[in-house]
Amino acid sequence: MFLRTLGEDIANFTKNSSQNFVDELNMLQIWDQPLVGVAGASDPLWEKMKDPHVVGPDHLTPKEWLPDAKSVISYFLPFTEHIRNSNRLHGKPSTEWLYGRYEGEMFNNSLRRLIIGLIEADGGTAMAPALDKRFVITDLQSNWSERHVAFIAGLGTFGLSRSLITPLGTAGRFGSVIVDWELETKPRPYKEFDDYCSKCGKCIGRCPCGAITESGKDNESCSQYLFNILELNKPRYACGKCQTAVPCEYKMP
Ligand code: SF4
Ligand code: SF4
Incomplete structure (x- = not known):
């Protein structure tokens, strides 16, 4: 019941919030309606995130953020067609x-x-790691990876570009909130970390700095490129070429 009304509240907020429209760009709409999923706070995959080959030992579990954590609400915000097309x-x-x-x-x-x-407002306790003062990004890794959270919540699997491929594609952003309520979870509709990637390799040719190869993404090259973009566009930085004009841009290929 809570999840249904939450979905409606999120949909209304996305439709009506002035923050979803850019004044300077002729009231350009940023996000389409999000996908929402739920992960259990006791899911064994949380411990796996601490593996250096996954995220790293600094990645915190939901209970390390919120001791009474029971569930994690995760969502994917897809960019509108206008932004993807541009x-x-x-x-x-x-x-x-x-x-x-x-x-x-x-x-x-x-x-x-x-x-x-x-x-x-309903008597629960909740927090968002991305808004918490303990949230840090060091050595190209954060202690709460929204993409990995979304993977655990069943929203999608990783691609060669290391973007998360959801049923609405990769072009967008993720967010999450940890809650001390037991919310209903659904079985993940995939088994492997990259089930939804067709391995077509289109993202390799899209990367302006050659950070993507057949064996994956070099995070350091990507970060250096983004740093250069920041220098030119402060305070904004982004790239997303590997999320646009590829078969996984707005759907599972
Ligand atoms: S462009 Fe192709 S290879 Fe690259 S992430 Fe998307 S589906 Fe996978
Ligand atoms: S975000 Fe840009 S620089 Fe980074 S991997 Fe994708 S295409 Fe390459």
């Missing part, structure tokens, strides 16, 4: 994509706060 050319990221990534994350933070507020 970024399909090769080379530098489009202006629309840069705004979508930067202003879109402000919307994402407000959505996290909205979900926390709804849970607290």
